[in-house]
Each structure stands twice: as structure tokens, then as C-alpha cells.
Amino acid sequence: MEYYRPLPEGIRRVGVIGGTFDPVHYGHLVIAEEVYHVLGLAEMVFVPAGYPPHKSDSLVAAAHHRLAMLELAIANNAHFSISLVDLERPGPSYTVETLRLLRQQWGEQTAMYFLIGWDSLEDLLTWHDPAGVLEQVSYLVAVRRPGYNEESGYRDSLEARLPGIKQRLLVVSAPQLEISSTDLRTRIAEGRPITYQVPESVEQYIEQNRLYQRI
Numbered sequence: 001m002e003y004y005r006p007l008p009e010g011i012r013r014v015g016v017i018g019g020t021f022d023p024v025h026y027g028h029l030v031i032a033e034e035v036y037h038v039l040g041l042a043e044m045v046f047v048p049a050g051y052p053p054h055k056s057d058s059l060v061a062a063a064h065h066r067l068a069m070l071e072l073a074i075a076n077n078a079h080f081s082i083s084l085v086d087l088e089r090p091g092p093s094y095t096v097e098t099l100r101l102l103r104q105q106w107g108e109q110t111a112m113y114f115l116i117g118w119d120s121l122e123d124l125l126t127w128h129d130p131a132g133v134l135e136q137v138s139y140l141v142a143v144r145r146p147g148y149n150e151e152s153g154y155r156d157s158l159e160a161r162l163p164g165i166k167q168r169l170l171v172v173s174a175p176q177l178e179i180s181s182t183d184l185r186t187r188i189a190e191g192r193p194i195t196y197q198v199p200e201s202v203e204q205y206i207e208q209n210r211l212y213q214r215i
Contacts, residue, residue: 007111007138015044015141016102017115018086018095021066023184023206024073025198027177031143034174035115036079039141043079046070047102049093050086060185061211063087072201096129099136111138118144118171125161134162139170146173188212 007013017032028046036044048066061069067087074080085101086093102112114137116124121142124130134140150171159166179197187194189212194203206212 010109012043012110013039013041013113013138014106014110015039015041015113015115016047016099017044018047018049018098020049020181021046021070022061022181023066023198023202023211024070025179025181025184025202027179029073029199030177031115031174032080033077035113035141035143035172038172038174039113039170041079041113043081045081045083046074047083047086047098050089051091051093065209065211069202069205072205073199075201094128096127096132096136099133103136112136113139113141113170115141115143118142118148121158130162131164134164134168137168140165140168141170141172143172143174145176148173185212189214
């Protein structure tokens with residue numbers, strides 16, 4: 001990871017990882033832990049989405065189920081926590097609004113490190129108010145696969161389309177597990193195993209509540 005400017009003394013560095021977590025899996029947890037360690041963060045906060053506008057037709061599990069699974073998944077990690085800010089507000093879960101609410105709650109003594117997949121950097125340009133997203137965060141942490149070679153001039157291209165992103169962009173290499181929530185839901189519906197892809201407690205919760213099963 002490249003060098004990044006130090007923050008003033010007394011600033012608490014907090015990672016933020018958002019998503020539907022439908023269901024949460026080891027891919028989410030591995031990335032969160034790696035970024036926490038590499039950047040020396042004080043805490044990693046998971047923010048489950050309430051009503052994601054881009055998944056309104058495909059979201060399967062109710063919010064209380066997704067939250068319960070996330071609570072089980074991080075129960076044994078003291079530096080993982082959950083924010084309900086997105087679940088407790090009405091309307092679509094636009095990232096910029098979520099980050100503004102977190103900024104209001106945490107104040108200026110907290111530096112937010114917002115995680116995003118490397119492949120999602122292009123998608124960021126199409127998000128609702130991407131400039132507003134940058135305004136709320138201290139750093140945008142792009143997570144990519146170890147050994148990935150960045151194309152020459154790519155960050156300049158991003159900067160030209162979204163001014164200010166270069167000075168806030170951090171790139172962290174993290175293990176990328178080939179696990180997706182979409183695939184997990186499909187596997188469950190088809191009666192295939194998900195053992196070793198999600199924490200055991202999450203697998204048990206899914207079984208007990210008959211989530212993602214075909215009727």
C-alpha cells in the first residue's frame with residue numbers, strides 16, 4: 001500500500017464497509033479484517049443497507065434477518081461493530097446520505113475510511129452524488145486482489161471525471177475469496193452446501209429461519 005498523509009493527533013480512524021450482506025460471508029469479513037490491519041484502524045464498522053435503490057427487486061432477506069446474521073458473524077471480533085444508521089432511516093439507501101449521517105454522529109474527530117471494491121471505482125462515478133461521497137470521507141479505500149497491476153494513468157483518468165478523488169484514494173491489496181451473496185442464495189435454493197463460505201453461526205441461522213429456500 002502506498003504512503004498516505006498522517007492525520008492530526010487525536011483523530012480516530014474508523015473503517016466503514018457497507019452492503020446488503022444478504023447473507024454476510026467470509027469474503028466480507030476477510031476484506032474488513034485486512035483493511036483494519038493494514039491501515040491500523042481503531043474500528044471497522046459494518047453498515048447494512050436498509051433499502052438499496054439498485055436492489056429493490058432482488059433483495060431477498062428482510063432487514064432484521066440480515067442484521068441478525070451480521071451480528072452473529074462479527075460476534076467474536078472486538079474491533080468489528082455495526083451501525084444501524086441506514087436501517088433506521090426511511091427512503092432509498094444512498095451512500096452519500098449514509099455517510100453524512102455517520103459524519104453527523106461521529107463529528108470531525110473521526111476520520112472515515114470508506115471501503116469500496118476496486119472494480120466498483122468505475123461504478124462510483126454513476127452513484128448518486130459521487131462528489132458528495134468524497135466530501136464526507138477522509139479516504140476512499142479501494143480493495144483489490146494482490147498482484148493486480150494498475151493501468152498507467154488510471155488515477156488521472158478518475159481525477160478528470162471526479163475531481164478530488166486522487167488525494168483521497170488509498171489502494172489496499174486483500175485476499176479475494178470467490179464467494180458472492182448472490183451465489184450463496186442460489187446454492188441454498190438448489191440445496192447445495194454453503195459450509196466454509198459463511199460462519200457456522202450464520203449457516204445455522206439460515207437453516208433455522210429457512211432463508212433463501214424455494215417454496
